[in-house]
Amino acid sequence: MEVHLEISCVEGDSNALIMPPKNSNKRKGMNQEQEVAKKNKNLQLSKSQKRKLKKLEEEKERTLLLSKSIETLEKYKIPEEAFSLMQSSRNICRVETVKEKRRMAVQFSKAGLSPQGDQPLKRNHETASFDIEAELDRIQSKEMNEKGHSQPMVIGREVQNHASFSLVFHDPVSGNELGLNGSSVPAFSAGEVPNEDNCTPTLEVPKTFSQASSDHDARKTSSLMGNLNESSTVDLGKTSNFPDFSLPRPPTTPTVEIMEAINEQSTVIICGETGCGKTTQVPQFLYEAGFGSKHSVVRNGVIGVTQPRRVAVLATARRVAFELGLHLGKEVGFQVRHDKRIGR
Numbered sequence: 001m002e003v004h005l006e007i008s009c010v011e012g013d014s015n016a017l018i019m020p021p022k023n024s025n026k027r028k029g030m031n032q033e034q035e036v037a038k039k040n041k042n043l044q045l046s047k048s049q050k051r052k053l054k055k056l057e058e059e060k061e062r063t064l065l066l067s068k069s070i071e072t073l074e075k076y077k078i079p080e081e082a083f084s085l086m087q088s089s090r091n092i093c094r095v096e097t098v099k100e101k102r103r104m105a106v107q108f109s110k111a112g113l114s115p116q117g118d119q120p121l122k123r124n125h126e127t128a129s130f131d132i133e134a135e136l137d138r139i140q141s142k143e144m145n146e147k148g149h150s151q152p153m154v155i156g157r158e159v160q161n162h163a164s165f166s167l168v169f170h171d172p173v174s175g176n177e178l179g180l181n182g183s184s185v186p187a188f189s190a191g192e193v194p195n196e197d198n199c200t201p202t203l204e205v206p207k208t209f210s211q212a213s214s215d216h217d218a219r220k221t222s223s224l225m226g227n228l229n230e231s232s233t234v235d236l237g238k239t240s241n242f243p244d245f246s247l248p249r250p251p252t253t254p255t256v257e258i259m260e261a262i263n264e265q266s267t268v269i270i271c272g273e274t275g276c277g278k279t280t281q282v283p284q285f286l287y288e289a290g291f292g293s294k295h296s297v298v299r300n301g302v303i304g305v306t307q308p309r310r311v312a313v314l315a316t317a318r319r320v321a322f323e324l325g326l327h328l329g330k331e332v333g334f335q336v337r338h339d340k341r342i343g344r
């Protein structure tokens with residue numbers, strides 16, 4: 001009993017009835033804080049979660065960017081018909097054949113556009129020399145397909161496929177534009193195309209030209225014809241019948257210096273402007289100096305010349321053979337893929 005009273009006294013003095021709830025509140029408050037902290041702690045993401053979240057955000061951004069890009073592409077999309085009118089960058093600087101030009105013109109007209117460059121089918125005189133090259137290439141490949149390089153190159157057959165065909169080159173000496181027969185800018189129309197039998201090159205030089213320029217033109221004409229129509233018309237062996245045909249070397253060709261350098265050095269690099277004769281002249285005076293001779297112990301072997309294109313190989317070989325008055329395929333030969341004419 002005593003104990004009980006004491007307790008009640010103590011309780012009465014120290015406001016014992018209020019204190020316990022206070023303590024419990026404090027404890028409760030502390031618990032709440034702890035819970036919040038715990039919750040916050042739970043809200044703090046782990047490293048892997050953060051990484052995942054970052055990834056998701058990035059993916060979202062990427063998808064957004066992609067959709068924007070697709071939208072832009074759709075906006076500037078080229079219609080499918082226009083694809084056929086586009087040309088590959090590989091064809092830059094490549095001369096189009098008449099057939100290709102015609103095909104393009106048809107495609108352009110189908111698309112309701114005017115043909116490219118306002119020079120559709122008619123051959124431009126300035127580009128004719130390039131066209132000749134392209135034509136040569138085509139003829140050459142056609143020739144190869146039709147088995148054997150001994151097949152004559154028939155200009156007539158090629159020409160008949162086109163409405164009009166003119167072979168023109170620009171003479172840098174006289175400044176004249178010359179055609180196959182030496183006259184100014186001739187053109188074969190389909191009607192007046194020479195047939196296979198009569199496509200012999202005519203070396204008639206109009207009398208209006210001076211003798212000097214006539215000789216020069218005739219030589220050019222002949223060489224041009226030689227390039228175009230070898231077996232059917234031009235026998236390169238016969239060119240020696242024309243004593244004036246062999247062009248004089250450019251007077252500026254420093255033959256002596258080059259020969260001296262070649263004799264003294266094991267390697268010589270010759271630099272010169274285009275057309276100065278590095279390809280056609282140097283081999284000639286090497287040949288004349290005895291290089292490539294079977295009889296020479298030191299200088300025997302071959303004088304080799306490389307060219308990047310097969311048409312250039314053929315033209316160079318023909319030119320050198322022509323200027324030296326030798327036979328192509330004997331003393332002067334050439335070798336390209338699928339074709340080889342080298343003397344034994």
Ligand SMILES: Nc1ncnc2c1ncn2[C@@H]1O[C@H](COP(=O)(O)OP(=O)(O)OP(=O)(O)O)[C@@H](O)[C@H]1O
Pocket residue numbers: 220223224227272273274275276277278279280281315316318319
């Ligand atoms: N097949 C050919 N038909 C007509 N003339 C030609 C022929 N090949 C060369 N020539 C003439 O001979 C000259 C010398 O030409 P060549 O090819 O030897 O010059 P190049 O210095 O080798 O030129 P590049 O540096 O461009 O190859 C040229 O001015 C050119 O007019």
